[in-house]
Amino acid sequence: MDVQKIIHDQVTSNPVVLYMKGSPAMPRCGFSSNAAQILRACGVKEFFAVDVLADEAIRQGIKEYASWPTIPQLYIKGEFVGGSDIMREMYESGELKKLLDGVA
Secondary structure, eight states: OOHHHHHHHHHHHSSEEEEESBOSSSBSSHHHHHHHHHHHHTTOOOOEEEEGGGOHHHHHHHHHHTTOOSSOEEEETTEEEEOHHHHHHHHHHTHHHHHHTTTO
16 A cells, blocks of 8 residues: 555544654654653543654655654644644644644
């Protein structure tokens, strides 16, 4: 199956998707760890996490999908939100919590 189709299916069939290095329980980089912690701080109990280190095609494909060069990447209701820095800024302003309310 085409990797772009797989990614599209993942982001559109799950309300909150985080492409990260490692897993929420065992992140393998500080930015991915921060992203997972921010989601939890916003009250998100469960989200679909994709370990990009487990699949090189997904790791490269997600960068092309959003035209965003770095990981982690957050998607809410199929829409690309941003990476770790954007998530932090949105969390601090309260914008991310508002975006997540009623979604997860």
